[in-house]
Amino acid sequence: xxxxxxxxxxxxxxxxxxxxxxxxxxxxxxxxxxxxxxxxxxxxxxxxxxxxxxxxxxxxxxxxxxxxxxxxxxxxxxxxxxxxxxxxxxxxxxxxxxxxxxxxxxxxxxxxxxxxxxxxxxxxxxxxxxxxxxxxxxxxxxxxxxxxxxxxxxxxxxxxxxxxxxxxxxxxxxxxxxxxxxxxxxxxxxxxxxxxxxxxxxxxxxxxxxxxxxxxxxxxxxxxxxxxxxxxxxxxxxxxxxxxxxxxxxxxxxxxxxxxxxxxxxxxxxxxxxxxxxxxxxxxxxxxxxxxx
Ligand code: GUN
Numbered sequence: 001x002x003x004x005x006x007x008x009x010x011x012x013x014x015x016x017x018x019x020x021x022x023x024x025x026x027x028x029x030x031x032x033x034x035x036x037x038x039x040x041x042x043x044x045x046x047x048x049x050x051x052x053x054x055x056x057x058x059x060x061x062x063x064x065x066x067x068x069x070x071x072x073x074x075x076x077x078x079x080x081x082x083x084x085x086x087x088x089x090x091x092x093x094x095x096x097x098x099x100x101x102x103x104x105x106x107x108x109x110x111x112x113x114x115x116x117x118x119x120x121x122x123x124x125x126x127x128x129x130x131x132x133x134x135x136x137x138x139x140x141x142x143x144x145x146x147x148x149x150x151x152x153x154x155x156x157x158x159x160x161x162x163x164x165x166x167x168x169x170x171x172x173x174x175x176x177x178x179x180x181x182x183x184x185x186x187x188x189x190x191x192x193x194x195x196x197x198x199x200x201x202x203x204x205x206x207x208x209x210x211x212x213x214x215x216x217x218x219x220x221x222x223x224x225x226x227x228x229x230x231x232x233x234x235x236x237x238x239x240x241x242x243x244x245x246x247x248x249x250x251x252x253x254x255x256x257x258x259x260x261x262x263x264x265x266x267x268x269x270x271x272x273x274x275x276x277x278x279x280x281x282x283x284x285x286x287x288x289x290x291x292x293x
Contacts, residue, residue: 001258002151004230004265006143009150010273014058017280021060024287032287033062034118034279035084035093039077039103040070044236045096048276052094055276061283064090074103078111085113092118092136092286094279097168115292118282121168130175134291136282141173143274144209144230148183153207153228153263156185161201163218163251164211165192169232173209210251220256229257229264232271248272 021031034056038049049065056063066080077095084093093116099105109117114124120136128135137145148155160177164170170190177186186207191198202208202222210218211232223229233251250267258264265271285291 001261002263003258004147004151004263004270006147006265006270006273009147010277013146013274013277014055014280017059017277017284020284021287025060031060031062032091032283033064033089034283034286035064035066035087035090037066037068037077037080037084037093037095039068039072039096039099042098045098049096051276052279055280056283059280059284061280061287070100072100072103074107077103077108081108081111085111085116090116091289092116092283094119116286118279118286119168120172120282126167126172129172132179132181136285136291137176137278138168138172139275139278139282140169140211140232140271141176142278142281144173144232144271145176145183146278147230147265147271147274148228151263153183155183155207158186158206159204160186160188160207160209161205162188162190162209162211163192163198163202164213164232165190166211169211173211177207177209212251214251215249216251216253218252218257220253220260223257223260225260226262227260229261230271231265231267233267234272 036049036052053063053065084090095108097105109121112122114122117125118136120138125135129137162170162174174188174190177184178188189201191201199222203224205227207228209230213233213235215235215237229252231250231252235249236246237249239247248268
């Protein structure tokens, strides 16, 4: 069994990005600039946004954090999105999700100029990705693709089961794994809460990508000997022995499943660090105007 070290790969990719930024500055260009909008004070969102800002510093990017309280109106938030769309000093920006219930996430996403949508959530980017055109790809699936590439994991002709059908992980992941490219060219099955033969599908899979958000859902008897298992889960499970009071828990029962795998990602330290790095890669592309001029 080989452990896929997302943390180490993420560090490596960040160093590569930092080198590119240095080269940009040496050519007299300015550093890429990422802005992040954070609404409210949700613990998870605060942690993720802080990590994104820290990664920007490491890469040599400029970053801006724009905060609103939980009761901000949809119109005020949309006005800020439109302002950032027009701001030539900002190359790309994100609105951290989830948003309070009185705000339509879809409306916010569709108001972001797709040319600055470094999260890859806008329907234009989603559509372009699904037909294989250059675009911003959503961070988690893109991070997983990068891990498969860097570990030179075979995907062509393999049976890949994606567990979960969310717009930001499951659906784009399935799309990328079936893409006519490497890593891709897989035969993809998407399983979700209504799937009848989920266990059988998993048992036949060469690659399982678990993105259900259900801690320890994937057990050893669901995994074929020699399978590749990618765990996207990051549920905060209460744990009194931790200083934070919780333990980040994946969708895979790691201790039981790992011995059967050819490759597996741990939680934490697997997919998570790659997600942030993917956002940095998209920001670099935005700064260089490489996808949309
Ligand atoms: N919430 C959970 N994941 C993400 C992400 O990748 N981007 C944004 N904007 N919000 C999120």
